[in-house]
Amino acid sequence: MNDYLIQNFGKNVAQLRKKKGITQAELAEVIGVKKAAISKIELGTSYPTFANLDKIARYFKATPNELFGTSTDIELERAVIKTDEYSEKAEKIIRAVSKIEEYSEEAEQILYTLERIDGLERILASSQDYSNEVIYILDRLTYAPIMETDKGEPLYRDDFGHLTTDPSVGVKYARHLSQLQLLLKKADKIKEIANDVNFILEHKDLLDKGS
Structure with a gap:
């Protein structure tokens, strides 16, 4: 195995193992070797076979840089990944905001209808007699x-x-x-808008950073 490729391998395996919170003995059991073999690998006095190297990579879900790179290589790779994730999330937020603005008028109509339905539910749940008001709301919703x-x-x-x-x-x-028919027709759109709003709320830190 090329010395240039494996000069950082031992300490990288040790860091990955500690980050995962497992012992050398536990890693050895997963790979199918003795604890001493893992100890030698981490010390850099011995190197795994290609088969065991594959097992280590799969177990830690490690990239080549995480296994063989320097600390600078690893941090650079992580920074690139974070940048890609940030860009992807920011792009989704932009699309979501655009979509919400596009359907803002429909959303207002939907909200108005939902408020009427909510008012009707509260009236029906009340022990008092609001028959005239119920009839009025139903009439407006179904008109x-x-x-x-x-x-x-x-x-x-x-x-x-x-x-x-x-x-x-x-x-x-x-x-x-009618308002009620429009609401039912837009059920999927309501769900889509709600998902977009939730996505923005979950990643509002990106908006805060950009402001």
Whole structure:
């Protein structure tokens, strides 16, 4: 094995082992060698076979730099990894903020509907009689406005579901979705926005650093 490659190997293995909080005997058992073999490896007086080297690398999930590099090499690699992670998280936050802004109007409508539903739940949970208020909230949530032309004429739907202004062929008024229907239709979007908000909150330290 090339001396240049393994000159830092022993002390790096020792650092990885201590960082993981295991003894030489425990590492030896994992690798399938005697404790003395691990001791010699860490002292730099003996080196593992390629098979055992592979076992060590897999056990510690170590990169080549973490096994063979100098302390400077290892710190540089960690700094690069952290920079990549920071950039990736920052990019996700930017995308999330952009998406939230894009759907801000819809989010406000959703919030308004949720507040009405919450108010309805509180009324229903109350022992008092608020039947008129319940009816009012339900009416507002389920109300679907009639579609109109630019001139304010009502639109109808024929037997095939097509829009028409002729009431003689129209089966029923054409209506927009109610607040409750819009909420149900946007269920996946609500979840997506919530996930984006949670991601931003979990990584708000990145925003703090950038400000």
